[in-house]
Ligand SMILES: Nc1ncnc2c1ncn2[C@@H]1O[C@H](COP(=O)(O)OP(=O)(O)OP(=O)(O)O)[C@@H](O)[C@H]1O
């Protein structure tokens with residue numbers, strides 16, 4: 001019998017606390033555990049402030065060193081990213097693990113051409129001539145769906161549209177053929193048609209490169225056609241983890257149900273209003289006092305204000321809720 005391969009990344013009980021003088025510490029992330037295997041796509045979904053970016057920044061060692069306490073572990077190929085030396089982490093970052101951020105302008109160098117920026121990454125990781133690096137850069141731009149890639153190589157970031165800039169960032173991230181790509185809201189600023197095109201291309205690219213993908217987004221619609229497994233975060237904690245199909249077919253956590261109600265469906269009438277989740281992410285309780293989602297939850301029962309729900313197995317998924325939803329959701 002063949003031995004089961006260990007996951008590529010195994011995050012266990014990750015927590016991040018910010019301390020500022022004169023203020024109570026802020027536990028931005030807590031009890032976050034998930035794994036991702038080779039070639040798998042995982043989604044982390046939640047509204048603004050739920051701790052998605054802080055989770056990814058902690059994994060990449062990008063949080064400030066002062067005033068931040070990171071707990072738990074994140075074993076990448078067996079080695080804990082959270083305990084690695086700066087040098088080792090720098091080596092892994094950009095070679096084995098790459099990241100794409102929401103704002104391409106702040107991630108691209110405004111005074112260096114696109115071609116040079118991609119070639120630099122290729123040359124850092126491969127012994128190639130400038131000509132070979134330029135050829136490979138054009139090939140990558142073509143792969144991410146940029147027309148006339150040769151011409152684009154000599155252009156500067158400000159000459160490109162938002163959609164093209166985001167594609168360039170994806171090309172740069174993939175230039176080192178990473179084993180893991182963390183994409184943090186990579187298409188949020190773009191219009192829906194461009195967003196859909198980029199997501200389709202991203203799915204094909206990670207499949208071709210054999211790259212595992214962590215897709216971070218506030219929009220469940222983004223993970224619908226892309227991710228095998230989805231972790232839904234609220235107020236710094238995972239509240240539901242499930243395979244994509246059962247999650248969409250039957251959300252169990254009231255927050256997941258709310259997120260799903262606010263995703264437009266292709267088959268619904270155009271004028272059918274979407275139902276946003278009542279209240280805002282700031283209407284939360286501290287987890288120490290009960291369920292953080294209680295102030296916004298239509299399923300709340302007395303227990304929700306007396307006890308903190310734990311993330312527990314529930315019919316093939318993980319769920320943090322005393323009174324989960326029953327009944328159907330939608331097919332994806
Ligand atoms: N440097 C910091 N100091 C104090 N608190 C912080 C700091 N950075 C983030 N936080 C807090 O951590 C929480 C999680 O923030 P995070 O950026 O991870 O949210 P997010 O889920 O990525 O949201 P968005 O969808 O807006 O990007 C927020 O409540 C935020 O206020």
Ligand code: SF4
Nearest residue numbers: 291294297304321322
């Ligand atoms: S634990 Fe209670 S308040 Fe929290 S989501 Fe479940 S039902 Fe709602």
Ligand SMILES: [Mg+2]
Nearest residue numbers: 052053054184
């Ligand atoms: Mg964020």
